[in-house]
Amino acid sequence: MQIMPATFREIQKKNPHYKDITTPRWNIAAGIYYDRQMYKLWKKENENISPKERLAFALGSYNAGFGGVRKAYRKASTSDKKAQSWQEVSPYAPKETRNYVKRIHGLMQTASVPKPEPTSAPENEEQKQQQPKSFLYHFFRQR
Numbered sequence: 001m002q003i004m005p006a007t008f009r010e011i012q013k014k015n016p017h018y019k020d021i022t023t024p025r026w027n028i029a030a031g032i033y034y035d036r037q038m039y040k041l042w043k044k045e046n047e048n049i050s051p052k053e054r055l056a057f058a059l060g061s062y063n064a065g066f067g068g069v070r071k072a073y074r075k076a077s078t079s080d081k082k083a084q085s086w087q088e089v090s091p092y093a094p095k096e097t098r099n100y101v102k103r104i105h106g107l108m109q110t111a112s113v114p115k116p117e118p119t120s121a122p123e124n125e126e127q128k129q130q131q132p133k134s135f136l137y138h139f140f141r142q143r
Helices: 005-014 024-045 051-064 066-076 086-092 095-112 125-130 135-141
Strands: none
Touching: 005 024, 024 051, 024 066, 051 066, 051 086, 051 095, 066 086, 086 095
């Protein structure tokens, strides 16, 4: 996780024990705290957004800031109907943010798929290609 210095200072106001942005422990803690705050803000914004969709909004907000995603949300909403899904809002979000949310969702899917127990080592190239890919394979392939 990478927290911007200004965001870290804001987080420190409520969490003075978060000592130093350059220390991985505190940077990660601040990132988790910030993600949770974004999730809660989206619940306040529209209680009808499902938890799964709220997570996508929170991830987008982590990347582009709450204000950036909120602007996209307002463009996607009409006076008659508020947007309910990231799919409705994402066309109005910055391209970098759309790609970020898509990448993180992909990583979450990869991480949640249980790996089958290997029965034996692959004997030929075709069997090697059929082996499930690791989390790191997908992570670095998408960069």
